[in-house]
Amino acid sequence: MKLSQLKIDPEFQNKIPPLQFEEEQQLEQNIIAEGRLLNPIITWNGYIFDGQNTVEARRTCNGGKDVTIRCKVFYGLTKEDEATLFAIQTGNATCLTAGERLRANLVAENPDALYFVGITSNAGVEFAYDGIRAPWKIYCIETAYELYKQYGCERYVEMLHIINEAWKGNVDSYLAGVIRGVARFISVYEGEYSRERLVQQLARTHPKTITQLAQKDTGSSANRHMRQILRIYNGASREMSLPLKN
Numbered sequence: 241m242k243l244s245q246l247k248i249d250p251e252f253q254n255k256i257p258p259l260q261f262e263e264e265q266q267l268e269q270n271i272i273a274e275g276r277l278l279n280p281i282i283t284w285n286g287y288i289f290d291g292q293n294t295v296e297a298r299r300t301c302n303g304g305k306d307v308t309i310r311c312k313v314f315y316g317l318t319k320e321d322e323a324t325l326f327a328i329q330t331g332n333a334t335c336l337t338a339g340e341r342l343r344a345n346l347v348a349e350n351p352d353a354l355y356f357v358g359i360t361s362n363a364g365v366e367f368a369y370d371g372i373r374a375p376w377k378i379y380c381i382e383t384a385y386e387l388y389k390q391y392g393c394e395r396y397v398e399m400l401h402i403i404n405e406a407w408k409g410n411v412d413s414y415l416a417g418v419i420r421g422v423a424r425f426i427s428v429y430e431g432e433y434s435r436e437r438l439v440q441q442l443a444r445t446h447p448k449t450i451t452q453l454a455q456k457d458t459g460s461s462a463n464r465h466m467r468q469i470l471r472i473y474n475g476a477s478r479e480m481s482l483p484l485k486n
Contacts, residue, residue, distance in 0.1 A: 363397050365400055391427055428485050441475060442473075454468050
């Protein structure tokens, strides 16, 4: 795009701290040395929301004359999407919810975010981006992503399948403690537990009961909930019982 085509949204301009003189000089020297921009300017409908200082430095280096500049352009974003992406791009994302951060990464076509959402959806569950708990929706997005990274895709998806089969989308089955506990159980007892028995035994207990019992236990959230799931799995059976592991 041409520099003359790029606009700065005043709503976001004042949220970017101006560069110090030395920083301006260094940025201009880098542009001159490279002869081009290494990273594209991020734009939406002609508005810049990442690279405002770089655009001004490029304009200065070109003597104020118009010049073509490399851009990454997003289309079809709402004003809310723009604000969210702006926060992500500028590192001001601490005030965003996990849902907003994930949505921003999806709009930005982050490969890991796209894959994470894809395997979750294929398992029959969606994310509650609006922060409202509902059947078949994961509210604790940050916890789900943490488990995906900790245990890997296969165990993460198996955890979702077991929860879905046992509780049929019950809103409480996607509580952070419950999904932590199930993920921990299938990881610790991998190759030892009966999947069929686990689903059947869990289906007989309301997920909220697991969290209530776990609150009275000690240790990490994952271990406290896992111990309740182990107790439910074992039931009164001696033959099928599994030993307690940390």
